[in-house]
Amino acid sequence: MFSKVTKNILLCSLAMTISACSSLSLKKDKNQEQFSDQSISAKESLYESTRNYSALISLYRDVLKTREDEMIRYKLAEVYYAKGDSSSSLLYLEPLLTGQKQVNDFARTLQVKNLIQRAMYKDAVSVATAILNKSPKNGEIYNLRGIAYAQLGNLQNAEADINKARSFFINDVVAVNNLGMIYILNGDYRNAVQLLLPQYLNGIKEPRLVHNLVFALVKSNELDYAKDIIVKERLNSSPDDLINALKKTERASSAVRK
Numbered sequence: 001m002f003s004k005v006t007k008n009i010l011l012c013s014l015a016m017t018i019s020a021c022s023s024l025s026l027k028k029d030k031n032q033e034q035f036s037d038q039s040i041s042a043k044e045s046l047y048e049s050t051r052n053y054s055a056l057i058s059l060y061r062d063v064l065k066t067r068e069d070e071m072i073r074y075k076l077a078e079v080y081y082a083k084g085d086s087s088s089s090l091l092y093l094e095p096l097l098t099g100q101k102q103v104n105d106f107a108r109t110l111q112v113k114n115l116i117q118r119a120m121y122k123d124a125v126s127v128a129t130a131i132l133n134k135s136p137k138n139g140e141i142y143n144l145r146g147i148a149y150a151q152l153g154n155l156q157n158a159e160a161d162i163n164k165a166r167s168f169f170i171n172d173v174v175a176v177n178n179l180g181m182i183y184i185l186n187g188d189y190r191n192a193v194q195l196l197l198p199q200y201l202n203g204i205k206e207p208r209l210v211h212n213l214v215f216a217l218v219k220s221n222e223l224d225y226a227k228d229i230i231v232k233e234r235l236n237s238s239p240d241d242l243i244n245a246l247k248k249t250e251r252a253s254s255a256v257r258k
Contacts, residue, residue, distance in 0.1 A: 040059065040063065040072075043055075043059050044056065044059070047059065053079050053082060053083045056075075056079045057076065057079055057080065057083075060072050060073075060075055060076035060079065061076065064076065070096060070101055070102055070103050071102075071103060073092055073093075073095065073096060073103075074093070074096060074103045074106055074107055074110070076092050077089045077090075077092045077093040077096075077107070077110060078110060080092065081110060081113060081114055081117065084117070086114040086115075086117040086118045087118070089110070089114050090111065090114050093107055093110060093111060093114070097111060105135070108127065108131050109131070109140060109141065109144070111127055112124050112127050112128050112131070112141065112144045112145075112148075113144065115127060115148075116144065116147055116148055116151070119151070121148040121149075121151045121152045122148075122152065124144065124145070124148040125145055125148045125149065125152070128141050128142075128144055128145035128148065129145065132145070137168055138168070139164075139165045139166075139167075139168030139169060139170035140165070140170060142161045142162070142164040142165035142168065142170070143161070143162060143165035143170050143174065143175065143178065145161050146158045146159070146160075146161030146162040146164075146165060146178060146182075147178065149161060150178075150181065150182050150185060155182055155185060155186050158182050159179065159182050162175055162178050162179050162182065163175075163179070173199065173204055173206055173209065176195055176196065176199055176209070177196070177199075177206065177208055177209045177212060179195055180192045180195045180196040180209070180212050180213070180216065181212055183195065183216070184212060184215060184216055184219075189216045189219040189220045190216075190220050192212065192213075192216035193213065193216045193217055193220055193222065196209060196212055196213040196216060197213060200213055200229070205233065210229065210233055210235070211235070213229065214226050214229055214230060214235065214246070215246055215249070217229070218243055218246040218247060219246070219247075223243060226243060226246075227239045227240070227243060230242055230243070
């Protein structure tokens with residue numbers, strides 16, 4: 001027979017064990033509640049609306065600490081890319097690039113974007129070509145490969161890919177702006193103006209398109225027209241200084257759109 005003291009110790013130990021189990025259970029329930037789809041969605045909406053990338057990264061990392069989720073992992077990689085951290089994006093993207101995962105196509109597209117962001121243009125072309133061999137009607141990939149070709153100086157292939165992207169109905173503003181950029185890189189400023197100006201006159205004020213148009217106008221010696229747009233769009237407090245600076249610029253090279 002146990003002594004009274006021994007019984008008390010056992011009872012206390014049992015109480016502590018039950019209490020600990022209850023605590024663990026409560027903690028588990030709290031985590032489940034914290035990382036429910038509804039809770040994640042609500043936080044996403046808030047953080048995305050304020051472009052709070054750091055908070056989104058923390059949210060997705062915390063979820064992945066409790067469970068593996070392909071879509072959450074993809075979103076984490078996507079936010080790192082949006083933040084400009086392509087190295088981290090590629091790191092977390094890696095497990096999604098193999099097999100027949102649900103997000104595989106999205107992951108491969110994001111991989112190409114990251115390679116372009118890292119200026120690994122040859123690798124970007126290689127991965128994009130592999131994707132197109134399997135999905136020959138992927139307009140977004142044609143656009144991305146066109147951007148990579150343009151950065152490599154292969155403007156003929158770049159133009160062909162961007163036009164192919166248009167034939168598969170990629171966003172026309174994106175495609176037209178990228179074609180305009182290719183003309184600019186090739187020194188064909190008048191064709192760039194002829195392509196971009198109708199978009200602007202139709203009310204398209206996408207910043208990169210406007211900047212490319214102004215650059216092409218200056219290089220085409222259409223200075224009054226360029227100045228008018230600079231003033232209307234408030235691109236610079238001193239339009240003449242901007243025009244003089246653009247005159248001295250050899251090529252614009254960073255306004256292609258992914």
